Amino acid sequence: MAGTVADPLSLVAELLEPVFREIAGRDDADPVVRPSDRADAQVNGALPLAKQIGTNPREVAQRVLDSGVLQAVCSNVEIAGPGFINLTFDDAWLATQLDVVAADDRLGVAPATRTRTVVVDYSAPNVAKEMHVGHLRSTVIGDALVRTLEFLGHTVVRENHIGDWGRPFGMLIEHLLDIGEDVAAQGMRQGDLDGFYKAANAKFTDDPAFQERARERVVMLQAYDPGTIEIWQRLVTMSNEYFTLVYGQLGVLLTDGDLAGESRYQSLMPEVYERLDAAGLLRDSDGAKVVFPPGFTNRDNEPLPLIVKSSAGAFMYATSDLACVLDRVERVGADLLLYVVGAPQAQHFNMVFEVCRMVGILEPPVEAVHVAFGNVLGDDKKMLRSRSGDAVKLIALLDEAVERASAAIEEKNPDLDSDARAAVARQIGIGAVKYADLSTDRVRDYIFDWDRMLAFDGNTAPYLQYAHARICSIFRRAGIERESVRGMPMSIAQPQERALAQRLLAYPSAIDEMMASYSPNKLANYLFDLAQDFTAFYEHCPVMKADEPVRSSRLAVCDLTARTMSHGLGLLGIAAPDAM
Secondary structure (H helix, E strand, C coil): CCEECCCHHHHHHHHHHHHHHHHHCCCCCCCCEECCCCCCEEECCHHHHHHHHCCCHHHHHHHHHHCCCCCCCEEEEEEECCCEEEEEECHHHHHHHHHHHHCCCCCCEECCCCCCEEEEECCCCECCCCCECHHHHHHHHHHHHHHHHHHCCCEEEEEECCECCCCHHHHHHHHHHHHCHHHHHHHHHCCCHHHHHHHHHHHHHHCHHHHHHHHHHHHHHHCCCHHHHHHHHHHHHHHHHHHHHHHHHHCCCCCHHHECCHHHHHHHHHHHHHHHHHCCCCEEECCEEEECCCCCECCCCCECCEEEECCCCCECHHHHHHHHHHHHHHCCCCCEEEEECCHHHHHHHHHHHHHHHHHCCCCCCCEEEEECCCCEECCCCCECECCCCCECEHHHHHHHHHHHHHHHHHHHCCCCCHHHHHHHHHHHHHHHHHHHHHCCCCCCCEECCHHHHCCCCCCCHHHHHHHHHHHHHHHHHHCCCHHHHCCCCCCCCCHHHHHHHHHHHCHHHHHHHHHHHCCHHHHHHHHHHHHHHHHHHHHHCCCCCCCCCHHHHHHHHHHHHHHHHHHHHHHCCCCCCCCC
16 A cells, blocks of 8 residues: 555566566566565466466577566566575665665555545444453554554544443433442543443342333433433543443544544435445344345355344334445545444444445445454453453553553662652553454464563563664663764664665565554564664664764664664663653
8 A cells, every 4th residue: 555665575576577567568567576585585476477478588688688677676686486586685785775865754654546435444342231351452552553544644534433322321321320320420530430330230130110211211212302301412522431431441543523423424314225225235134224235145044134124113223333334435525434343243244234235235346344352361362351350341451551661660770760660660560451453363362471572572662662672772872863864874784784774775565565454463573573683783784883984873773773663662662762
């Protein structure tokens, strides 16, 4: 989704594309430039091209070299095997590309060539229910995608699809009236949403009179009775105040302005039903109105229905999701819908999207994508639970992360004053939790491990944050402002400098790879590789002890590395402290 400015592989591909088109005699010849273990890059396109035009691959490869387009880029090129072209980039050319990136506020990442209006549906807690660890993945994955999409120039609409409608609200409203709004508000401010919900549910189970009141209240809510709506709105507001606290602690972009609860789409459900009916898609199934999207079957290989209206005449969960798509496409004007929702919902969303295509709501170029993710597991490889067996409250998890980080910092740097330690502990603790999640392939489950995620070595946020802080410390100790070395020409002499240079130039491709599959772990893995390459550079290439102009060059490389590290972590929603 992003264009690239200085990524060597992309630039080589751009140089070679006209040559391959000329040899092929058409416009769709791909040079196929890839990373290589034997050289800096490998051009693999000669083999398929030779097969298409009926000639020897090595002859095609030789014609590519004879074109001379690689002379200014490569210090060495060789034809290997049946027709691969191995490339070794020229050191001076790599240094020139570094200079280009260092002068670019976007670090070589061009805005998207095709900008889109993107709705990202993520987080989605339920009113009067605690946010637990299960909400962590949706929230931080969605936040990383939002930040990156915005950086690339897309118009992004954040939608926090909270659960704020339905039958439970009858008992919740009645319980609120029973205990008093002040008591309820105090409990919710203290984070006891679960206690409020459990008390209401227990009363509903044990008290037939309360059951009747709750059922009547649901009817009044669905009829938009003004008094009931007013109480319902206060209940929603109390919950949202608590959600805002959690989002502030987690450091994500969601605000009250991004709320898009289920209630928003209630008025659209009759229109959805009418469209499905007019299109002739509705079928009767045991008294319910359903749609049978093609390709979906149950365990008995029978067609699987998407239930639009129950046999009792009530609209269903799926009807609400169909209304969401309708609203986001036709009112918001989105042409890309991203649903950051757990993997167990895959079939549901695939069916919803297919029905939307059948009725003409989802038509190219509009896309809808389920960005699925796995679960957070405990040491027993089961769903992470508290000692009481309940889901782990997200705010408690984040508080513990900060406490553990503070203890680790005090041990590592006891001279840091208390205010600085508190600020850095929050950055490290929250960053550790987020990075442990984001560095994992999102479709996989992962085991929540405090010791691993807070370690200062390995693929962790503290390791990356420490790499950034160490670079900042180089400049502090030398009394040099980082901005002063920007614009200094960079040079390459040592192997570790070459490796770091190529990694820095690959930043645009890392973002491309992340967005191609909506997988933040692609960017996280790049940042880990960058930190490792910098460590090798720092250990083998003296910076302050080097003579000029090497000293200034290496300082400029350090600054560019810190900028890239900070920017990449920022796209993941993770802070990069200047000191630890």
